[in-house]
Amino acid sequence: MVEKQEVARIDEFEITICSRCNFVRVGNRWVESSIEKVVEDFVLKNAWVSEEFDVSEVVISKDYCIFKGDIAGDEVEVVVPLKYRINKVLCERCSREAGGYYESIVQIRADGRELSDEEIEKALEIVDEVISNAPEDQKAFVSKIERKKEGVNVFFGSRNIGKKVSRMILRKFGGSLKESKKLHTRIDGRDVYRFTYSVRLPEYREGDIVEKDGRFVVVRNSVVGKGSDIITGKTVNLGDEGVAVRREELKGGVVVNADSEAVEVVCEDGRVVTTPRPSGADIGAEVKVFEKDGKFFSVYEGSQSSEK
Ligand SMILES: [Zn+2]
DSSP, rough: OSSSSOEEEOOOOOEEETTTTEEEETTTEEOOOHHHHHHHHHHHHHHOOOOTTEEEEEEEEEEEEEEEEEEEEEEEEEEEEEOOEEEEOOOOHHHHTTTTSSSSEEEEEEBBBBHHHHHHHHHHHHHHHHHTTOOOOOOOEEEEEEOOEEEEEEEEOOHHHHHHHHHHHHHHHSSEEEEEEEEEETTTTTEEEEEEEEEEOOOOOOTTTEETTEEEEEEEEETEEEETTTTOOEEEEEEEEOOOOOOOGGGEEEEEEOSSSSEEEEEEEEEEEEEEEOOOTTTTTTEEEEETTTEEEEEEEHHHHHHH
């Protein structure tokens, strides 16, 4: 029983959505939402209901809205058609992204070597993580990724995102970070800069051999820069030392003879060599052998690897 007199009304309205990412404009912001949700919010906020209509339930669909309740003791159900227009535009973020806009570049390199595919993959995972954690940042996007022989350059719509990504990469891989800026343009008399965050991963990785103060050190943790002296076993703090022997160049072997100073090792290629006694290695220990300046050395990886 619907009365002639109007008891509920919803004015015509407009919904603006981005044709590229489907975000919906709510007030001055772009949010991840659905048309249904935005319609519902609009109706609940803007529907007009006459004073004598005591509404107990509202059902909102895409095309109409039903108000259920009572008017002066009579049960009433009023159907109000919804009239709205969907406006498709590009949101700020997408128009910037489409235009190649960027405020910062994160350059990822390693000292003295190329980045490994694994390092690149992990760095790009960090990029994804930082961006998906900033869904409402209009500048949180990647405008371009350049893969170079020596590393990767990632261009970001936002300076802050670039900064955050570079710090997280540094925390994950160790190394060093340098920030620089270049004047890009002037807007309303204000200088606008583009920022470059240059992350350099250490040359060494876990298991590589580094020479420090005339002693050989096996890298245990490349992120925090820790290694152990192969002979004394003492922990050594590393800086930006280069690699003396890559872990791939080490050869396997087994200790067959040992005294306090030296061990005899049978290498996987059958050669028998004598090296200074590596920390922790007894007869039967599996070691890694390398040759440097005509002398042989061996590294004992510790109990973890010999148990395997
Ligand atoms: Zn968009």
